[in-house]
């Protein structure tokens with residue numbers, strides 16, 4: 549495809565406390581991170597080890613706050629919903645007004661991104677393409693959202709949304725979701741086979757599954773490292789996301 553795909557985003561802020569009612573500025577900080585990370589404009593990309601430099605991709609996808617709501621009226625792309633729920637889990641209750649959350653906007657026209665307090669240390673979760681429209685989108689904890697306000701270290705660089713939007717565009721975890729085995733796949737050709745997830749701030753190289761000398765591509769957005777330690781998608785991942793935009797999510801390019 550020639551040119552960049554632009555995805556309208558609606559951010560549904562679901563809050564009980566004042567702190568959970570994250571600011572417009574915090575929302576903007578998150579959208580900026582997405583636009584940097586999916587266009588290879590993130591300044592930390594220069595930390596990719598030399599041996600992996602050829603893999604680094606511009607995914608060619610940008611995100612813009614929705615300017616028109618589902619009824620055709622003007623919007624700033626942010627909805628604010630008061631809730632009595634003290635927290636949410638990965639059960640989609642945040643996605644429905646009937647369960648203390650906010651209803652999705654039509655998922656063929658908007659990326660729905662819900663922000664709220666999540667329980668049990670959950671940073672976020674995503675729905676893969678092909679699922680029910682009412683629950684389509686990504687959910688991000690208010691403590692892992694954007695780069696200011698309630699965003700808290702080590703998840704305060706907006707990378708949880710980068711990771712979850714990767715899933716929303718059909719990317720799998722880079723280690724293949726097979727526990728720590730070497731038989732799982734992320735169905736991407738240019739990512740090294742990797743045993744399990746990496747966490748924290750690994751030191752290069754981190755070898756597993758006979759992938760010496762370069763080891764795991766732990767600095768990839770689809771691993772589980774800290775925000776400061778992840779800074780790239782690969783060409784293969786970019787292709788897989790673009791294939792998703794040709795198929796399940798083609799409504800965003802038509």
Ligand code: ARG
Pocket residue numbers: 669670671672673692703707708709711771772773774775778
């Ligand atoms: N779904 C993952 C979780 O909730 C998100 C991991 C995001 N990683 C990050 N460095 N922000 O654990």
Ligand code: ZN
Pocket residue numbers: 711715721
């Ligand atoms: Zn994930």
Ligand code: CA
Pocket residue numbers: 723724725726727728729730731732733742743744
């Ligand atoms: Ca594996």
